[in-house]
Amino acid sequence: MIDSLNKNKCTGCSACYNICPKDAIKMKEDRAEFLFPKIDYDKCIKCNLCEKVCPSMSNQECLEDRFKEPIVKAAWSKDENIRINSTSGGLFSELAKGFMKEKETFVVGAIYNKEFLVEHYITNQIKDLELLRQSKYVQSDKKNVFSEIKNLLNKNKRVLFVGAPCEVMGLYSFLRKKYENLYTIDFLCLGTNSPKVYRKFLETLEKIYNSKIKRVWFKNKTYGWNLFSTKVEFENGGSYLKDRKHDYFMRGYIGKNKFYIRECCTQCQYKDFPRIADISLGDFWGLGKKYPKLDQDKGTSVVLINSQKGKVLYENILDNIKSYDKNIEEALPGNFALMNSPKLDERVNDFYIDIDKMSFDKLINKYCKYTIKDKLRLIKSDIKRFLGIKEYL
Numbered sequence: 001m002i003d004s005l006n007k008n009k010c011t012g013c014s015a016c017y018n019i020c021p022k023d024a025i026k027m028k029e030d031r032a033e034f035l036f037p038k039i040d041y042d043k044c045i046k047c048n049l050c051e052k053v054c055p056s057m058s059n060q061e062c063l064e065d066r067f068k069e070p071i072v073k074a075a076w077s078k079d080e081n082i083r084i085n086s087t088s089g090g091l092f093s094e095l096a097k098g099f100m101k102e103k104e105t106f107v108v109g110a111i112y113n114k115e116f117l118v119e120h121y122i123t124n125q126i127k128d129l130e131l132l133r134q135s136k137y138v139q140s141d142k143k144n145v146f147s148e149i150k151n152l153l154n155k156n157k158r159v160l161f162v163g164a165p166c167e168v169m170g171l172y173s174f175l176r177k178k179y180e181n182l183y184t185i186d187f188l189c190l191g192t193n194s195p196k197v198y199r200k201f202l203e204t205l206e207k208i209y210n211s212k213i214k215r216v217w218f219k220n221k222t223y224g225w226n227l228f229s230t231k232v233e234f235e236n237g238g239s240y241l242k243d244r245k246h247d248y249f250m251r252g253y254i255g256k257n258k259f260y261i262r263e264c265c266t267q268c269q270y271k272d273f274p275r276i277a278d279i280s281l282g283d284f285w286g287l288g289k290k291y292p293k294l295d296q297d298k299g300t301s302v303v304l305i306n307s308q309k310g311k312v313l314y315e316n317i318l319d320n321i322k323s324y325d326k327n328i329e330e331a332l333p334g335n336f337a338l339m340n341s342p343k344l345d346e347r348v349n350d351f352y353i354d355i356d357k358m359s360f361d362k363l364i365n366k367y368c369k370y371t372i373k374d375k376l377r378l379i380k381s382d383i384k385r386f387l388g389i390k391e392y393l
Contacts, residue, residue, distance in 0.1 A: 002037045002050035002057070008263040009056040010036055012139060012192075013170025016050035018146040025050060027141075031352055032194035034139060034262050053176065055169045056269070066274035070304035071311065072326040074284045074294055079320070087135040087219045088283045089301035091321065092162065095185065095279065096129050098317040099160045106152055107132065109162040110140045116202060116216050117195060120145040120163070122152075132162070135187075135218050137253065138198040139262065142167065146174045153179045160313075164189045165270035168277045183309055186275065188282030188302070190337040191261030191268075193253060197355065198260075201249045202232070204360035211236035223385060224297040226288075226393050243385075245378055248361050251368040258342050259351045259367060268341045278310035279303065284326075285334030285393045294324060297390055302331050334393065 002016045002025065012035045017025045024043035027035040037050070051057045076089030083090040096107045109132035111121040119141040121131065140163070149171065152159050158181045161171055165186040175182070202213055211234035220231035223243050230247040232240040244250045252259045270276050284302035288295025303323075305311050332338060345351070351367055358366070370378070384391050 001039055001044070001046075001048075002054055003039050005037075005054065005057055007036065008267070011056065011166035011170065011264050012036065012262065013055060013167055013173075014142040015053040015055065015146060015170040015174035018144060018174055019049045019053045021045070021047065021049065029195075031196070032260065032262075033196035033199070034194060035141065053173045055166065055173045056264075058173060065308065066306050069273055069328060070275060070280070070306050072328050072331055073303040073305070073314070073323050074287055074291075074326050075301050075303050075321050075323045076299060077321055080298075082133075083298050084221055085130075086133055086299060088225075088281065089299045089321075091281050091301040091303055092185065093129055093133055094317045094320050095313055096132070096160060096162075097126060098320070099158070099183065099313065100124070100126055100129075101316075102158065104156070105158040105160070107160045107162070108145060108149060110136050112136065112216060116213055117141070117199070119143060122148055137193050137218050137249070138195050139192040140167070142170075146171055149182075150175060153181055156181060159183070160185065162186075164192060165276040165280075166264075166268070169270060172276075183313060184277040185279045185281060186270075186277035188280060188335050188337050189265075189268075189270075190254065191258070191265030191342050194260040194262070197252070197360075198249070200355055200363075201360045204248075205232055205240050206234075207359070208361075209234045209236065209238040209240065211238055221297075221299065224390070225283075225299045226295070226297055226391055227381070227385060243381075245381060248364045251364050255368055257345045257368045259345050259348050261342060261344065263344070266341050266344055271337075271339050271341065275304060275306040278307045279305055279313060282335055282338070283393075284331065287326075287330070287334070288390070288392055290330070291324075295390075295392070302326075302335065304328075304331070 016037045017027050022043045022045055024040045025037050028038040077083045077094050082093045106122055106124045108122045110118050111131040113119055118136045118138050149159055160183045162185045168184045168186045214235050215233040217231040219228040223229050227243045229241055229243045282302045284300045305314050
């Protein structure tokens with residue numbers, strides 16, 4: 001049964017939950033509020049479908065049509081509004097818009113719910129793409145979305161699914177057959193974050209600003225793309241804005257001390273090539289060092305075209321984007337997550353004990369302390385920002 005899977009290998013993809021014919025599997029939270037399958041053995045009929053669709057327990061192959069090495073592009077949307085309001089260069093929005101030009105098409109991606117937690121959402125409305133746009137640094141609750149996608153595919157609807165590589169693999173495993181009308185996009189993933197930690201971060205900010213949250217915006221470009229910021233807006237008009245070097249949440253995620261990624265992310269199965277999805281998107285970090293004209297500090301996407309389907313998707317939007325041919329050797333230096341898994345800090349257990357005792361700002365200041373060298377770098381960075389000097393990631 002699925003609950004025999006070692007916890008540190010479970011990605012929480014929800015394939016098992018969606019496949020169970022007797023509703024015997026529920027996704028239950030652990031201490032970090034990551035979701036894991038739990039079986040009700042009074043309902044279970046031991047059909048073993050949960051094991052058959054689990055990417056970590058089965059040996060399903062879905063990459064036979066993937067390119068061994070991707071076609072690499074540096075690109076951004078010609079629409080300045082899309083580019084500035086996107087995490088990178090706005091390629092997801094352009095790909096989704098291009099896909100939805102045809103009738104009977106649906107796009108599936110992550111949105112914030114009313115509590116600003118994250119879940120997957122299906123839409124056939126272009127206006128909804130604003131909800132799906134931008135990175136959301138917490139694991140998505142996918143609920144019944146795989147089953148809903150299968151129903152659409154069986155009705156010959158075209159579906160574009162967007163998620164982490166493990167989520168894309170979970171969908172493929174759940175479907176158990178190839179669908180020509182299914183297209184997928186994944187992203188260069190450093191690891192998915194704990195909903196509990198993320199919620200604690202937001203609760204602390206609400207107390208500090210004495211107001212409910214109105215909007216969460218990770219990788220905001222107020223200080224530019226390279227020095228991206230976390231911006232949280234409040235109903236009382238207040239606003240939290242800290243760049244990647246000062247933001248409490250990012251310090252425990254992209255800093256040298258990582259405390260709240262899911263354990264399976266430390267041994268991710270979906271690095272290297274071939275990639276899982278038809279297209280992979282990310283930030284083309286470091287590109288400006290060699291090609292200054294390709295980094296306007298507004299966001300430049302790295303695009304990995306991994307299949308013929310991906311090539312069709314990309315060629316469909318060429319009129320709406322700036323696109324430059326690159327190679328994988330140019331993309332690798334700035335994207336550690338493309339080939340490597342992160343490591344959790346050895347103090348992670350203490351961190352989760354303290355999270356219920358401390359406000360988030362104090363928690364991060366305890367576990368992600370700035371060294372003297374760190375403080376000097378921050379001062380130097382602040383001076384550069386004041387003088388308008390571009391600082392590459």
